[in-house]
Amino acid sequence: MKASIGGYAQAETVAHAIALLGEAGGEGRILAGGQSLVAALNLGTSEGDMLIDIAGIAALRGVKLDGDRLVIGALTRHCDLVRDPLVGEHAPLFAKAAPLVAHDAIRNRGTIGGSLAYADPAAEYPACAIALDAAIILEGPDGTREIPARDFFTGLFETARAEGEILTAITVPKAQDGERHVIREGTRRAGDYALAGLAVVMRDGRHRIGAFGLGDRPLLCQGAMAALDQGDVDGAVTALAQDVDPPSDAQASASYRRHLAGVLLRRIAADLGVAP
Structure with missing residues (x-):
């Protein structure tokens, strides 16, 4: 067609x-x-x-530091996130997520702003933004406003962006010393959308867990976060099953997605050195 x-x-x-x-x-x-x-x-x-077409607006490209926050322009491509030194130092979760996005041809053209605005619940970046406690910058006829990422995604392919507004950037707190970022996902084939995925930030001994492919939007998994903060991996896996609301479809059942999410969380806990 x-x-x-x-x-x-x-x-x-x-x-x-x-x-x-x-x-x-x-x-x-x-x-x-x-x-x-x-x-x-x-x-x-x-x-x-x-x-x-906004692709020619140079002001929307690139990465910079602004005080204690990293600012990523909406037109920054997936492939740029992989190799940008500021992203690698201050928001490595995005650098780790970018290679998971589809295939090389898409990573060379697609942008972080497009992914966030499209708000596919199985996409990596929205969950990363929530885990990083990022903020979304919007510009419209009434000026500029900033929305916490956790409040930006409102439903299936739906966001808090108002009619006439453009997503221009995302801001992320600079990584602290000793901060750890991990992302894992389960797919049928490399490049497919995730059946289930988790993006985790460990900061000052506390955890933020963003889930994707496990609901109608990216989810902040509060119960699993609280249990993991206490070093209770089994409790975190149990809580995670309640935090998420996965769909059943031709690719996988809701119960399988919940099981897969638990497996991913155990692997992430091992990556972070959290005792089982």
Whole structure:
């Protein structure tokens, strides 16, 4: 099936993109790397929209430090996250997650902002953002606002981004000395979406666990976190089964996903040196 669109415009700046969104009257779609949007268009799940191409806005690319936070531009590609030294030092969870995303061709085009805005519950970055206690930066006609990642993802492919807003960056607290980041997932084949996955940050002896593929959005696993903070791996696995709400589909049952999540958590605990 060929894509059906209502028009195309190339934005020169963020302000220009916001203006174009306003002119589209609710029918505008932001095109960045296009790895999710173009596929949706080709499947006919999104038709007649005005495509607003932001790929040429240089201000949305790159990584920088801003005080005690790392700022990652929305147009930073998956492949850039792997090799950027600031990401490797201050947010290695993203650097570890990027090679898990699909295949080389997609990693060379897809962007972190596109993945976060698309909010696929089986994608790695949204869960990483929650585990890192990151914040999402949005710009729109009413100015700039910042939303904690844990509040940004509201449902299946749904976010708190308002009509007319553009996701421009993500900010992450700089890693502290001794901080550990681990991500593990289970897939049928390399490059497939995860059947279940966990992204974990250990900071000051406490843990933050973001789950993906285990609900209608990325989940912060509070019960498992509390148990793991106490060194109780068995208790964390038991709590995790209650923290998540996995679907059953043609790929795997809900019970299998819960079991797989528990296996992944035990392996992550071993990676972090948490006694069983």
